[in-house]
Amino acid sequence: MNRIVQCVPNFSEGRDLDKIEKIIDPFRGKEGVKLLDYSRDADHNRLVVTVVGEPEPLKKAVLQAIGIAIKEIDMTKHQGQHPRMGAVDVIPFIPIRNVTEEEAKELAAQVAEAAAEQYGLPIFLYEKSASDPGRENLAKIRKGQFEGMFEKLKEEEWKPDFGPQTPHPTAGVTAVGARMPLVAYNVNLDTNSLEIANRIAKNVRHLSGGLRYCKGIGIELEDRGIVQVSMNMTDFTKTALYRVFELIKIEAKRYGVNVVGSEVIGLLPMEALIDTAVYYLGIEDFSMEQILESRIME
Amino acid sequence: MNRIVQCVPNFSEGRDLDKIEKIIDPFRGKEGVKLLDYSRDADHNRLVVTVVGEPEPLKKAVLQAIGIAIKEIDMTKHQGQHPRMGAVDVIPFIPIRNVTEEEAKELAAQVAEAAAEQYGLPIFLYEKSASDPGRENLAKIRKGQFEGMFEKLKEEEWKPDFGPQTPHPTAGVTAVGARMPLVAYNVNLDTNSLEIANRIAKNVRHLSGGLRYCKGIGIELEDRGIVQVSMNMTDFTKTALYRVFELIKIEAKRYGVNVVGSEVIGLLPMEALIDTAVYYLGIEDFSMEQILESRIME
Structure with missing residues (x-):
C-alpha cells in the first residue's frame, strides 16, 4: 500500500455478533484494504471499525459494508446510549500517506454520492467536506437523532447533500466527510x-x-x-x-x-x-x- | 511484511549491465522480498544492492543471487578501486522490524552454510556473527584482497567458518554476517x-x-x-x-x-x-x- 486512507465508519449495531461479522466482512481478505481494529459496545449499541486502504479498494469495501448494514440494522428498533441518526451513522475518511486532504474529500464525496444512489440514503457531508460551515460539526447534523430526522430533513436548511430529502425508513441518515488524523x-x-x-x-x-x-x-x-x-x-x-x-x-x-x-x-x-x-x-x-x-x- | 530483515549484498561487478540485471533479478517480483535500491560504480567495479524481506524468502533470493554472481563474475579478471575478495564480496543482514539481533545472526549463518555447500564458497562470518573478535572487522578479513586469499587461507588463523579452506577459483571468498542498522x-x-x-x-x-x-x-x-x-x-x-x-x-x-x-x-x-x-x-x-x-x- 503506497497511498493510504484511513476510514473509521460507525455502525449502529453493538449487540448482535452475527450482524457485526456480516458488516465487517467486506473489510477482510481484500487486496489494498486492511482491517486494523473494530470495537463494539453493547450499551452504546454501536460498532466502530478502523480500516485502512488504497482509495479505490477502500471505497468499494466501504460501499459494500454500507449496503450490508442497511439490510441488517433497523433503526426503528434501535436503542443505545450513544447519539445516532442512522444505521451507518458516520463515515470519516482520513488521509494518512501520499494522499492530500483534497483527495480525501474527493473520496468522501464519491462514497456519499454512490451510497445515496445505490441505497436511497440521504447523506450530509461534514467536517472538511462540509458544504456549509454549519455542517462541519457532526453533533449539529445529528441533533434530533434518528427519530427527529423525519421532521428535520423537511427544513430547507437541512436538505441533504446527496440522496432523498427524507430519511431512509429503517436506516435513517448518514454523515460522510474527510477529516485529518486525530x-x-x-x-x-x-x-x-x-x-x-x-x-x-x-x-x-x-x-x-x-x-x-x-x-x-x-x-x-x-x-x-x-x-x-x-x-x-x-x-x-x-x-x-x-x-x-x-x-x-x-x-x-x-x-x-x-x-x-x-x-x-x-x-x-x-x-x-x-x-x-x-x-x-x-x-x-x-x-x-x-x-x-x-x-x-x- | 511483518518481520523484516534488510540485506545489502555487495557484488564485484559495476560495469556490465547485463550481468548486473541477472544478479538483481532474484530480488524482483517475489512475495515477501522487496528491492529498495541498487547502485553500481564503474570505477569501483562494484554493485551494492539494498533489499528487504521476510527472513525465509529473503534467504532464498540471496542464495539465488549468489549463484548467479558466481557464474557471471570472474575475479581473476576483475579490476576496480574498491577493495574486494570475492565475486560476492560481503553480505550483511540487518534486523529492521520484529527480528532480533540473534535471529539476524541465525539467518546469516544459514545463508553462509548453504552458500558454502551449494557453491563451494569459503565463507567468513563477520561483525555480530564473527566466531572470533579478530573477524569482526571486514577490513581485516579482506586484507590481501582476492589475489592474496590463496595464501591467506592456508594459515590456520584464517580457516573459513564454512566451506573449503581454499578460495573458489573464480569467485574467491565471501563474508556474511549480521550487523545493526547504520x-x-x-x-x-x-x-x-x-x-x-x-x-x-x-x-x-x-x-x-x-x-x-x-x-x-x-x-x-x-x-x-x-x-x-x-x-x-x-x-x-x-x-x-x-x-x-x-x-x-x-x-x-x-x-x-x-x-x-x-x-x-x-x-x-x-x-x-x-x-x-x-x-x-x-x-x-x-x-x-x-x-x-x-x-x-x-
Missing part, C-alpha cells in the same frame, strides 16, 4: 491542582485563543495525585505535537509547575513523531522518503 | 574550525572514550563556511541519536560554539526517530505498535 495527546504536570491544568488547557487550545488545531481540558489523574492537560490534536500537520508540548512548558512556568511527561493514547501516524524528532534534532532537508518503512510500503 | 548522522557547528569539530568528534566517539556505538570525524563544509561532526551510528537502539546530539551540544559549549542543525544521510529505520521524539516529549509507556504504519505492515 492524535489524543496528554501532558502531565507535577501538581494536583486541576485549576492550573484547566488554565493551561485554556491557554493552549484553539477555543480560547490557543493553537488552531488543539482542543483541551484539564483532568485529574487521581491515582497518581497529579493533573494533566488532556488534548485532541485535530491536525498535527499544522499544529505539531512539539509546539503544544513546548507551549505547555512555558505556560506551566508561571505557576511554578513542571511538565513531568506526556502520553499518546491509541494510534498515531508515524509522521506526527518524525516531525517532532526532526524539530528537536534540527535536521535539515529531511524527507519522509528517508524512512526505511516508507520505502517498504511503496 | 545511521549516517552529522551535526553542524557554527564555526569554521575543523580542529573544534575533530575535538568534539573525539569526545563523543567510541574509539576515544565516547559513546559505544558512535564513530565520528570532523569535516569541513566549505561552501557553507562551517564544520560538522560526521558520524556513523552503528547501533541506534543502544546509542540513541538524541544522546549524541545532546552530548555534542554540551561539548560545543566549551568552545563557545553552537550546534546549528543536523542531517541524516540516506535511509534510516523509523524507530531511530520515534525513539528521539519519545525522549524529547517525555512520552510514557509508548509502544511502536501505536504507530499506524506499524499496524499496517503487520
